[in-house]
Amino acid sequence: MSIDANAKYAASHEYARLEGGIVVVGISDHAQAELGDIVFVELPAVGKTIAAGKTFGTVESVKAASDLYMPVSGTIVAVNESLQGDPALVNREPHAGGWMLKVQPSSLAEMDALMSAADYAKTVGEA
Amino acid sequence: MNLIQEPLAFELSSPGLVGCALPASDVPAAELPAGLARESLALPELDELTVVRHFTRLSQKNYSIDTNFYPLGSCTMKYNPKANEAAASAAGWRGAHPLAGDALTQGSLELICRLQASLAEIGGFAAVSLQPAAGAHGEFSGVLMIRDYLRAKGQTQRTTILIPDSAHGTNPASCTMAGFVTKTIPSGRDGNIDLKALAEALDDTVAGIMITNPNTVGLFERHITKIARMVHEAGGLVYGDGANMNALTGVFKPGKSGIDVMHFNLHKTFSTPHGGGGPGAGMVGAVKELAPYLPGPIAVRKGGKYALAMPEKSIGKVKAFYGNFGVLVRAYAYLRMEGADGLRRIAENSVLNANYLRARLEKAYPLKYKKGCMHEFVAMGDIAPGIHTLDIAKRLIDYGFHPPTIYFPLIVPEALMIEPTETEGKRQLDAFADALLAIAEEARTKPELLHAAPSTTPVGRLDEVAAARCPVLCYRG
Amino acid sequence: MPFIPNSDADRRAMLDVIGKESVEALFADIPASRRFPELKLPAGLSEYEVLKEVEAMAAKNLDAGKAAWFLGAGAYNHFIPALVPAIASRGEFLTAYTPYQPEVSQGTLQAIFEYQSMAAELLGVAVVNASHYDVATALAEGILMAWKLDEDRRRILLPADMHPEYKDVVRTYFSSFEVEIVEYEGAPETAPLDGRAACLVAGYPTFSGEVRALEAAAAAAHAAGALLIVQADPIMCALLKSPGAQGADIVVAEGQSLGNPMNFGGPYLGMMGATEKLMRKMPGRIVGEAKDHDGRRGFVLTLTAREQHIRREKAVSNICSNQGLSMLQSCIYMAAMGSGGMRAVARLCHDKAHYTAARIAEIPGYKVKTGSFFKEFLVETPVPAAAIYDRLAKKRIVPGLPLSRIDAARPDELLVCVTEVNTKAEIDALARALKEVSL
Known part of the structure; x- marks a missing residue:
């Protein structure tokens, strides 16, 4: 199980990683493993502004569907189009090619409310 | 089973063939609406025998009650008597038009009226509507009735419906469609509703609770009258999900025991065929206070004639016309054959059969709830290292049995939910138990047999992940 | 009783294994005062007597x-060709369950796939689901699907000239939601469409039988950002341009005409189809093609994450059972007619x-x-x-x-x-x- 030391995590298993003022959002390795083979990812339109804690999309496996929650408030500046053709990217490399959103954050202070990688690792029993 | 791959009807097509001759036209041709003539229609073109053979061969790729034991929990796959089909095929039913008027449809109205009365008596309800086309449709209707009853009382702040964690997914989905939010009530260690959690959840935002009884782990809610009293005292109503009514016919009347509104699945308890997915019928019954809200119309008898009438404060129509009428005829025929005595025998034998299987299997397949069950019970399938319920289910197919319901209810990990019904006898139950015990032995000694199962079917385990990632939902020439 | 195979001796032997002295003892959890109530119903009748009674009742209808x-x-x-009921009433179709176990349900699954394919061709859509209770509920659920795409669009445009029972059902389905159902007169493209509209519904034909081309309606709906939902006569679609070909986003139809008897109003067949874009938003069961480990073609229920048994309170629809046998009859009918x-x-x-x-x-x-x-x-x-x-x-x-x-x-x-x-x-x-x- 991999944890991205550069990211912060929400209790609902999304990660948020700051890269040059933009927040990259996806789901954790733990979350993808729990879901199993992902068959579909539904993502919002670019340009939409969504508040922290609100749903931004859904992720589906054969036997489950989970809502995805914004770890920080902000405006969607990009979504990962590759996931339409290859949703398994989320299974294979959740922190890299399986990213979901790039968000222009409304307030970077919201990052502080998220768990550190180390704390998240503890909550999912990886530490 | 027919193991030979059958082409799609489209792949058997030869241009110009027709499988049914039609009368020649005896009137002049008329001009089609301007600009709307359709150019091509790419349906299969087949002769009659090819059609008959094609679908007959397809039928041979199914398990069915007529060919195999089907111990599907919560589905009540009992025998569907052939007399039901004979009863439903009368020309007077098939050729009856729903808008022909009361005078020309007295037979249909009489049957609806009689069936309403019988089901009301079985459930202990003041009135019944046969409008809902399915169990979930009955739930939706019943929850709307609760909504309108509370609205009439000015209780519009009651926006929450409580649902036990063992409930079918249709329960919360029906509540959403009726504009309610749902709150989950946990089950206690004994598999029944946790009364303390219920008491804590009851406040003046609660519209009611949906209870399946016996619940989906096969246990009767022992405190049903107390639960109903608690909910009523808090100002809410009690909805009964009758999916498991097969355990209670002639044994317990929900409408006399605190249940305000309830649906029965005629395709479960009253032996109408499942048809590979439907049609079902989900009659809804109500106590006196709620009866005026039933979906309509319902059939009534006035001055020796039958007629249709809308209940006084009806939630309205939930489908066109009058329910799945053909299914109602089958249920009526079944009820007449069983009668009062037969109905109690149904419940007794279904409960006896389930307890017998439970007793024979509990050493090999652990139970989460150890006590005696009603018409079904839930075992667990992770009985050996690397073996999952899915493997047990698929291996059962190789022994000629349809698998039980698996991975439901969600509160039991690796659930194997087994409901034999009353129409199986000891000999059949023993054969099934023997197969499951043999599989338990294989799970320890030859697990590869389970992982590779089934091996006796037209196809092996299918790649459902690839099918969902890149869906192919239609023939693409 | 012919439907219960256990003999008295069997019952005694089974009770011994269970460790109970009587069948009644298995019902001890039921409050004693409410156990085994009197049922005021007549005693059971023989098959012959029941069939006589039912046939006499049926004869009071005009066929x-x-x-x-x-x-x-x-x-x-x-007209319904004789082969339709003859095949659909085979026990292997009639008494099978929902095809959740695909290896032992390929007959039902392939038949559904063929139905989906034929219905999609007839209605001119990319995807058809495995049916609703009837066209009225299919229409209501189609509108629900359109509204759920953007719940801020709260207006539904229904033709005044629509079957009154269908309109009633739509009203019941929306009675819990804050949406406005507006009835329009005349051609659908003249309906009051704007940014508030979730969908424009049109009859093809209307209740009074009027057949109108749909392209202008599709253009008007789409210009306003709304969907066009068409309720069609499936027999008519064999001769006239399909609704899908004219730009409809969702098409619903009453499939009773396709090989199902009138039967006093049911069971009927609610057909629903949509564009590929809406595929994952559709309610109801859908069958897709799949391969097994040996590369053999098979069929499975797919896109199930949309459905109530997985999504529970978040599902768009509570639908579980479909009109399987009516759908099968229509499938056989279409194959026979070609x-x-x-x-x-x-x-x-x-x-x-x-x-x-x-x-x-x-x-x-x-x-x-x-x-x-x-x-x-x-x-x-x-x-x-x-x-x-x-x-x-x-x-x-x-x-x-x-x-x-x-x-x-x-x-x-x-x-x-x-x-x-x-x-x-x-x-x-x-x-x-x-x-x-x-x-």
């Missing part, structure tokens, strides 16, 4: 096959309806009100239509639906339906009887 039948209005008297047969049935309906309309229009006092129609049209009558119905029914001619049955303000209108089963002789007899009754 459309024994009359000259011109009543449609949502339930249509079409392209040629379907077009021939549609052509017969069309031509006979036009001949009937022409005969009725010749009678003084009668006027055909529907402009462009397929198999059903509205007639203005010189005397109340309900009286015509009663007098003609005595002669075993059922002339159509008197609209006063559904709207007291419309006493002089009769909705007449003609299908391939109506002969010229019957039509001429109808015309004579209508003339007599008006004199």
Whole structure:
């Protein structure tokens, strides 16, 4: 199980990683493993502004569907189009090619409310 | 089973063939609406025998009650008597038009009226509507009735419906469609509703609770009258999900025991065929206070004639016309054959059969709830290292049995939910138990047999992940 | 009792294994005061007695096959080839469960896939689901799907000229939500469309039988950002351009016409199809193609993450069971008819309806009100239509639906339906009887 030391995590298993003022959002390795083979990812339109804690999309496996929650408030500046053709990217490399959103954050202070990688690792029993 | 791959009807097509001759036209041709003539229609073109053979061969790729034991929990796959089909095929039913008027449809109205009365008596309800086309449709209707009853009382702040964690997914989905939010009530260690959690959840935002009884782990809610009293005292109503009514016919009347509104699945308890997915019928019954809200119309008898009438404060129509009428005829025929005595025998034998299987299997397949069950019970399938319920289910197919319901209810990990019904006898139950015990032995000694199962079917385990990632939902020439 | 195989000896042996002294003891969890109540129902009857009783009841209905039948209005008297019920009633189809275990359900699954494929071709859509209870509920759920795409669009545009029962069902389905159902008159493209509209619903044809091209309606709906939902006659779609080909986003249809008897209103077949874009938003079961580990083609229930058993309170619909057998009948019907047969049935309906309309229009006092129609049209009558119905029914001619049955303000209108089963002789007899009754 991999944890991205550069990211912060929400209790609902999304990660948020700051890269040059933009927040990259996806789901954790733990979350993808729990879901199993992902068959579909539904993502919002670019340009939409969504508040922290609100749903931004859904992720589906054969036997489950989970809502995805914004770890920080902000405006969607990009979504990962590759996931339409290859949703398994989320299974294979959740922190890299399986990213979901790039968000222009409304307030970077919201990052502080998220768990550190180390704390998240503890909550999912990886530490 | 027919193991030979059958082409799609489209792949058997030869241009110009027709499988049914039609009368020649005896009137002049008329001009089609301007600009709307359709150019091509790419349906299969087949002769009659090819059609008959094609679908007959397809039928041979199914398990069915007529060919195999089907111990599907919560589905009540009992025998569907052939007399039901004979009863439903009368020309007077098939050729009856729903808008022909009361005078020309007295037979249909009489049957609806009689069936309403019988089901009301079985459930202990003041009135019944046969409008809902399915169990979930009955739930939706019943929850709307609760909504309108509370609205009439000015209780519009009651926006929450409580649902036990063992409930079918249709329960919360029906509540959403009726504009309610749902709150989950946990089950206690004994598999029944946790009364303390219920008491804590009851406040003046609660519209009611949906209870399946016996619940989906096969246990009767022992405190049903107390639960109903608690909910009523808090100002809410009690909805009964009758999916498991097969355990209670002639044994317990929900409408006399605190249940305000309830649906029965005629395709479960009253032996109408499942048809590979439907049609079902989900009659809804109500106590006196709620009866005026039933979906309509319902059939009534006035001055020796039958007629249709809308209940006084009806939630309205939930489908066109009058329910799945053909299914109602089958249920009526079944009820007449069983009668009062037969109905109690149904419940007794279904409960006896389930307890017998439970007793024979509990050493090999652990139970989460150890006590005696009603018409079904839930075992667990992770009985050996690397073996999952899915493997047990698929291996059962190789022994000629349809698998039980698996991975439901969600509160039991690796659930194997087994409901034999009353129409199986000891000999059949023993054969099934023997197969499951043999599989338990294989799970320890030859697990590869389970992982590779089934091996006796037209196809092996299918790649459902690839099918969902890149869906192919239609023939693409 | 013939349906219970356990003998008394079996029951005793089983109780011994369970460790209980009696069957009654298995019901100890049920409060004693409420256990085994009296059932005020008659004792069971033999199969022979029951069939006699049921057949006697059925005989109190008028069977459309024994009359000259011109009543449609949502339930249509079409011919059903003998092979349709003969195959669909095979026990392997009739008594199978929902195909959750695909290895032992390939028959049902492949039949559904073939139904989806044929229905998609007929309606002109990319995807068709495995059916709803009837067209009224399919329509309500189609509208629900459209609204859920953007819940801020709270207006639903329904044609005033739509089957009143379908409108009632839509109202029931939306009675818990803050949406506005607006009825429009005339052509759908003239409906009040703007950014508030979730969808524009159009009949193809309308309740009174009017057939209108849909392209302008599709363009108008799409320009406003709304979906076009079309309720279609599936037989008509064999002869006229499909709704999908004209730009409809969602198409619903009553599949009863395709091989299912009228049966006093059910079970019927709610057909629903949509564009590929809406595929993952559709309610209901859907079957897809799959491969097993040896590369063999098979079929599975797919896209199940949309459904209530997984999504629970977040599901768009609570639908679980479908109209499996009605769908199977329609599948067999379409395969037996094929392209040629379907077009021939549609052509017969069309031509006979036009001949009937022409005969009725010749009678003084009668006027055909529907402009462009397929198999059903509205007639203005010189005397109340309900009286015509009663007098003609005595002669075993059922002339159509008197609209006063559904709207007291419309006493002089009769909705007449003609299908391939109506002969010229019957039509001429109808015309004579209508003339007599008006004199």
